[in-house]
Amino acid sequence: MQIKVxxxxxxxxxxxxxxxxxxxxxVLLFNVVWVQTLTIHSPQLLTxxxxxxxxxxxxxxxxxPALKQTKLNSRDVLTQTDLNAERVIKETILATFPAHPxxxxxxxxxxxxxxxxxxxxxxxLDHDNAEYGWIVDPLDGTTNFLHSLExxxxxxxxxxxxxxxxxxxxxxxxxxxxxFHASTGKGAFLNDVKVTQKxxxxxxxxxxxxxxxxxxxxxESLEMSRKGSSVLMDKVSSLRMTGSAALMLAYVGIARFxxxxxxxxxxxxxxxGNLFIRESGGDVVTISTGESCKIxxxxxxxxxxxxxxxxxxxxxxxNNAGVI
Numbered sequence: 556m557q558i559k560v561x562x563x564x565x566x567x568x569x570x571x572x573x574x575x576x577x578x579x580x581x582v583l584l585f586n587v588v589w590v591q592t593l594t595i596h597s598p599q600l601l602t603x604x605x606x607x608x609x610x611x612x613x614x615x616x617x618x619x620p621a622l623k624q625t626k627l628n629s630r631d632v633l634t635q636t637d638l639n640a641e642r643v644i645k646e647t648i649l650a651t652f653p654a655h656p657x658x659x660x661x662x663x664x665x666x667x668x669x670x671x672x673x674x675x676x677x678x679x680l681d682h683d684n685a686e687y688g689w690i691v692d693p694l695d696g697t698t699n700f701l702h703s704l705e706x707x708x709x710x711x712x713x714x715x716x717x718x719x720x721x722x723x724x725x726x727x728x729x730x731x732x733x734x735f736h737a738s739t740g741k742g743a744f745l746n747d748v749k750v751t752q753k754x755x756x757x758x759x760x761x762x763x764x765x766x767x768x769x770x771x772x773x774x775e776s777l778e779m780s781r782k783g784s785s786v787l788m789d790k791v792s793s794l795r796m797t798g799s800a801a802l803m804l805a806y807v808g809i810a811r812f813x814x815x816x817x818x819x820x821x822x823x824x825x826x827x828g829n830l831f832i833r834e835s836g837g838d839v840v841t842i843s844t845g846e847s848c849k850i851x852x853x854x855x856x857x858x859x860x861x862x863x864x865x866x867x868x869x870x871x872x873x874n875n876a877g878v879i
Contacts, residue, residue: 599651600687600713601723601738604827607647607691608736611640611709612729615694620701631772632697637661640693640709648689648711656682659691660823667773667853670821674851678719687722688714692823695726696799705730710801712826719850724827726801735805735831743808743834750809750835752860759861761868764813767795767803769820776819779878783816786876787869804828807857808835814858814869816842818878822850829857836860843879845870 618636625632641661648657658677663670677688689711694700696707706728713723725736737743743750766787770780787794795812797803800820806812808831829839829848839848839857845867848855856873858866873879 596715596722596739598738601725601736601741603648603651604689604711604713604723604725605727605734605736607644608709608711608725608727609729609734610643610647611693611711612727614640614643615700615707615709616705616729620703622701631665632701633661634694634697634701636700637694637697641691644691644693644709644711652687654683654685656680656685656688657691658688658823659693660821661693667819667821670823671851671853674822678714678716678850682716686716688716690714690721690822690826692801695801695824696797699798704798706797706799706802708799708801708805710823710827712823712830714826714850721826721830721850724830726805726827726831728802728805733805735808735828737808737827737831737834739830739834741834743831745809752810752836759813759859759865761790761865761872763792764862764865764869765793765795765811766791766869767797767806767812767815769796769798769800769803769815769817771817771819773819776817779818782876783818783873783878786872790872791869800824801828804839804857805831807837807859808832810859812859813862814856814866816856816869816873817854818842819853820855821853825855826850829855832857832859837862838866840866840870842870842873 615636621634623633623635638661641659645657663673692710694707695710700707708726708728710726712721715722723738727734734746770777803815805828807815832839837859839855841848841852842854842856856870
């Protein structure tokens with residue numbers, strides 16, 4: 556929804572005599588009209604994101620793990636529960652927003668190139684003038700789920716298509732009953748409690764930091780994970796690989812982890828989590844440049860509130876090891 560306010564539409568009592576004189580000469584001589592445009596995102600977007608995440612999470616927790624097929628290789632797996640969770644999420648979103656397009660992991664062929672092309676099409680197509688779209692990972696942590704390791708979650712993000720900005724997101728851990736959610740400018744929440752962190756940026760150092768990382772199934776990213784893990788072993792307090800990018804990002808947002816990096820991730824892995832971290836006071840940057848991640852960036856370094864200096868050291872360590 557857009558609200559447009561024209562200064563000329565204000566009543567004279569709000570303008571003042573000096574302003575009237577300026578407007579008289581300014582508008583007549585230069586034909587200048589000042590207009591400010593403000594975009595307000597409906598809170599219903601976050602409501603639906605939470606509803607979809609919870610519905611999918613409940614389904615996941617109640618499902619029996621069973622391998623349906625492998626995708627890219629033996630480390631990239633698919634279960635029927637992935638597809639069932641995707642169906643529930645789509646039904647929930649489309650029940651309220653029938654015109655909104657949805658980009659879901661299970662609709663895209665495996666591989667980095669395919670996911671990048673799919674995201675580009677999603678962001679550039681007209682979609683019948685839809686203002687918003689959704690990026691969905693129905694079950695992030697499928698390998699965990701397949702092995703009955705209860706650490707998986709659906710990740711759902713709503714994107715303002717014109718600006719390519721994620722405006723609402725939700726990640727639901729159905730095993731711990733933890734709902735991580737955020738919307739632009741409204742803060743980040745764990746269940747109904749707002750995440751608040753008041754930390755001195757200088758207090759967090761790499762040697763005392765608990766750092767998470769991942770290892771996607773592709774050959775290049777696997778090699779980068781090897782390089783990064785070997786050099787970080789004696790640089791950090793400890794390393795963790797939990798098998799769910801969405802939950803590792805959520806954990807950075809609430810400071811269970813101090814940082815998290817991964818070399819090659821798709822938009823559905825990170826869109827909701829990136830927003831959650833930023834709304835909690837942290838940030839997500841690229842490993843190669845240190846610039847703030849955009850929706851189509853595939854390599855990430857996320858750090859919690861108070862972790863900017865630590866993240867600079869972490870990024871330099873990775874770069875020096877050849878992770879660029």
